[in-house]
Amino acid sequence: MKPFIVFLVLLISLTNCAQKKQPLLGETDFQKELNAEYKDATTSPLTDKDRKQFEGLDFFKFDSTYIVTATLERTPNTAFFNMKTTTDRVSKERIYGVLSFEIKGKPYKLNIYQGQDLMTKAGFEDYLFLPFLDETNGLESYGGGRYIDARIPNGDTMEIDFNKAYNPYCAYNEKYSCPLVPRENYLKTRIEAGVKAFKKN
Structure with a gap:
């Protein structure tokens, strides 16, 4: 050649x-x-x-408005409960604390959870779970709400970056079992940040 x-x-x-x-x-x-x-x-x-x-994935445009500093009110010794999932399985969770913060000048609160199983898993001992619902659900974002990963802070404040909100795996594949967002974690506002709804082929 x-x-x-x-x-x-x-x-x-x-x-x-x-x-x-x-x-x-x-x-x-x-x-x-x-x-x-x-x-x-x-x-x-x-x-x-x-x-x-x-x-x-389809994301909302990054917006620093949705990075907030929240006050964490710890709720020590709260009992573990069975958080419902999309299947018959339950997730053993407890309310680790209550987060108070503002978005666009309005006050909001969310419960943040700690999973019993992850507390004994190497690398996840300080893991916290922040599921939430908002007024974009079923429109631009997944109808079942979204999650944010967090870690136990040293002090009494936490940064919450809603730009890092992601969908439960169930939004993509029915084989997964995903915790259902408790109704008390509903934010009566549009969180235009993070992952949008997935359009399946």
């Missing part, structure tokens, strides 16, 4: 590879990391069909 033909074949091959390995979409590190996780077959909650066509 003539050198020019060899060069042309290599160039076409490299171009095709570059087109197949397009960078994942995302405005922030959180968005890029979540998109990478959902594209990877070993970590993705997506069905095989949806993952093969996956290019990136």
Whole structure:
């Protein structure tokens, strides 16, 4: 094969590879990391069909308005209860505390939860679970509400970044069992931040 033909074949091959390995979409590190996780077959909650066509999740535009500093009122020794899920399974949770904060000048409160099982799992001993509902549910965002991951703070304040709100795995795949957001964690406002509803193929 003539050198020019060899060069042309290599160039076409490299171009095709570059087109197949397009960078994942995302405005922030959180968005890029979540998109990478959902594209990877070993970590993705997506069905095989949806993952093969996956290019990136749909997010609200990043908005610093939805990064708030909340006061944490701890509720020590609260009993664990059976948080309902989308299946017959229950999740053993307790209210770790109550978060008080403001969005656009209006006050809100959310319960933040601690899971019994995760308390004994290495790396998750200080993990807290913040599920919430808001007025975008069933419209721009997933109807069942969204989650935010958190860690036990040293002091009595916590930063809540609603831009990092993500959907339960059930929003993508019915094989998962996901905790249902308690009604008391409903915010009577539109949280236009975080992951939007997923449009299945």
